[in-house]
Amino acid sequence: MEMDRESGKLEQIVSQFRSKILHVVLDSRVPSLHRHQQQDSLSLSRVRKTDKWFNLVLGDRPPALENLNFSLRNLLDPMVIDIILVRHASYSSSVDNLYAPSAAAAGPSTETVIERWVVQYDCPRVFATPSGAEAAVSYKKIYKKCIVLLRSLYTQMRLLPAYRIFRQLSSLNQTYNFDIVYKVSSFSHPFSREEEDGMKEYNFAPVEALPGCLCVSVIYHATLSDFNLEPLVSLPPKIITDYVGSPTTDPMRSFPSSERGAHATSFPFRGLRPPSSAPFQRPHSWSSGFHRGIPPTKTQSLAGSPPVYRTSPKPYDITPPPTDLYGNRIQNHRVSTLQQATAYDEYKLSPPFSPSASPSTPTYLSGANPLLTRHCSETAPVTIPLPPTGRSNRYLSPNSSDPSRHSLPPLSPRSSKHDTSSQESPSGIRSYRKIEALRAGESPSGLSNLYSAPKVVRDSKDDSGRFSGLLSSSGSPRIGFSRSSSRLSFQDDMDDCEFSCPFDVDDVDVSDSSSQNTENKRASEFTAQSNLIGKKSQDAAVGILVHMLRTAPPLRQDSSCYSTRSLRTEYEGGVGIASGFFMPRKTADALEELNSYREMKDLLLSKSGTQVVRKEGMK
C-alpha cells in the first residue's frame, strides 16, 4: 500500500514534469498557443493548480496540451517535441490568387525541424523502490531539482535561436513568410546527416528520480539565418491616377460585381424619392472590390501578400457573412482595436514580454509600423485633383464626379481600397482619417496588409500542431495564423470601412465653406455604406448609429438648420434642385427621417447579406 502510494507520487512528479516542460516549450515557440495564453488577462493574475507544480506560474494550459498529456500516458516512453519551421514559397502577385480557394499560388512549403526536445524518464526494468522516510526525502529532493531544471529550461528557451523567430511571429505588426508548428510524439525520426549539419545538442543534467532519472535534452539549429526568413513586404503606396471622382473617368462605369447580384443598398433620405426605383447599381468601390473574380488591376496587384490559404470557401463575398463565431470574434476584436489603441501597445509588452526598466520596445521587434497600422483597413493616398468649381452641382447625384469633392479630406478607406474606378466620393470621413494616417505606406489595394491584422482571434481555434500516434487533437497540421486571421481581419476591415458613418463628417472642419461639403458627404455616406451592412461588426454598428443619432440635425423646425437640411434633402432627392435652398421642415419629414434611422439600425444589426432598401418617396 505504502509502496503504491510512493510510486504514485513519483509517477505524479514525472507526469507533471513532462507536462510542465511541454507547456514551457510550446508557450515559448508556438505563437498561437502563446497568444491563447495572453488573451485571457484574468488568467494571468490567478494561480492555478497546474501553476503550483514546480512553482512556476505559466497560466492556463492550452487544451491541446491536455489532449497531448492524455495521449502520452506511458511515462516510460520518451516525449519528443519537434518545433518545425514551415517556410512558405513566394506568392504570386496576382489578386486572383488571393481569391482562389486553391493554394496553387502559394507554392510548396518547406518544413524543417529546428528544435527537438526530448524528455525521458530512464528507468531500469528491475528496481527497488525506496520506502518510508527515505522516500519522502527523496521525493522532496527530486522535486527541488526538477524546479531548478525547469528554471534553467525556461531561461534557455529564450536564448536559443528559435526564440527570436517566435517573437517575430508573435508580433502583431508584421507578417512573415514562415510559420512555426509543433509535433509531439513518443518517438522521433532520426535526423539525416544533412539535417544534423549545423545542429547542436544540449543535455540538461539528469535529475535523479530513483529508481530512474529524468533526462531532458535538446537538438537545435545553431543559426537560422540560412533559412531566408523574412517579413512579407507590402506594396508601397501608389497614387491612383484614374481614381473615380476624377473628371476624366466615367462615373457610371459598371462593374462585374453588379452582375453577381450584389446591390448597393441605400437608405431613404428623409422621404425624398430616389432618382430611380431600379436597384441601385452605382458602382461603388466597396461593392466591387470584395467579389471574387474582379480582374486585378495594377494598383491592386500585391507582392508577397500572404494568404492564399483560406478555411472558408467564400471569404470575400459580400452576401454571405462570416460565420458567427468568427464574425463575432472579429467584431469584438476590431472594436477593441480601434477604440483602445494604446491597449495594444501594452499588449505587446505585457508579461511575459515585460519591458525593461526603460520603457522602450525590444530592439529586435522594433522597426515595424505602429500596431494600429496593421489593425485598420487599407486605403491609398490619393491625389485630390481639382479645387471646387462650384457648389451647385455638388448634390446632383452621388455619382457625379464633383470636383468639389476633391477638396474634401482624404478618401475613406472603402472608397479607395479595392477598385480604382469606384464612384465613391472622396468623402474623407474623419473617423477613418486617423486610420489612414496610421496606415501610411500601405498598398493601394489595401489587401496585402490586411493579413497582418491581429492574429489573436483565430489562432486558438485553428491551432493544433501535428500529432502522431494516438494523439487525438484535431485541426489542421499547420498553425495558420496568417491565413485564417488574415481572412477574418480582412473581413472585419471591410466591415469597419464599409460602414462609415455619414455623420462622421461632423469632425470635419465646421467652417461655413465646408458645411455643405459635410452634408454632401453625409448623404453620400448614407448611400455608400449600403453594400456591406451585413458584415458590420455589431459593436461598431451600434457605435456608428449612436454617433449618427448624436450628430443628426434636430427634428424640430429651426431656421438655423434649414440650410444644412435642405441641402441634404436636395442631394437625397438626386435631383439638381437649384432652388428650394431653404425648405421648411415638416413633421412628415421628421417621421420619415426617424423611420430611416430605424431601418438603418435594423440593417446594421442584422447580419444578413446585402439588402436592397428602396428609397422611399418623399411625402
Add this chain to the structure above:
Amino acid sequence: MNCEVCQLKELEVEHFEIREVLRCILHTIVFHRALGLVRPKDVDLELFEITYVQCGDVELEKKIDEKIDQFISWVEKHPNKKSQICLSFYEVKSKQPSWFTNKTERLYWEQWYVNLNVTQQPKQHSSKSHHTKVVVDPGESANEERSSRRAMVEASLREVLFQIIKFVNEKKDHVPPISEGVIYFPYEITMPRKFQ
C-alpha cells in the same frame, strides 16, 4: 555544507552597458535560485538582442538596482579598472546563544562572481587633411566598429548566461531545502575586490 563558487567569464563592457549587463546576469542567477512560487517575467534588453527572465519580485528588483547603482558609482570614480560584483546565497543559522552574544550566522552555500572590465570608448579623430581632400568619414567606420563590438559583447553575455545555466544544472545537491512561503533564498550583493 559546501559553498559552491562560480566565477563567471569576464565581460568587457562600456559604462553605459553596465546596468543592462548586470541586471541580466544578476536576475538570471536569482531566477534560478528563486525556487518558491514565481511568475516569470521576461525582460528584453535594449542594447542587445537577449531576453532574460526575472522572478517578478518587485522588492528584489529594487534591491538589485540599488546595488547596481552603487557599483556604477564606484566605477565612475575608478574608470578603466576591472571589478567584481559578488552575489551570495546563504542560510541563516543562529549561533549558540550565550550571555554575550545572540547573533545569527550566515552560512554561505553559493557565491557567484561577476567579472567586468569597464572600458571607455576611445574618441574618434577626424581624418581631415589640410588640403581638404576627400575626407574619410570617421562616422561610418566608428559605427561598424561599434556594432561589431556590440555583437561581441552580446555573444559574451550569452556565453555567461549559458555558463549560469550549466552551473545550476550540474550542481544541485548543495541547494538547501525550500521553505514554505519563501520565494528566494536569502542573498547579498557585494563588491568584494577592486583590482586592476
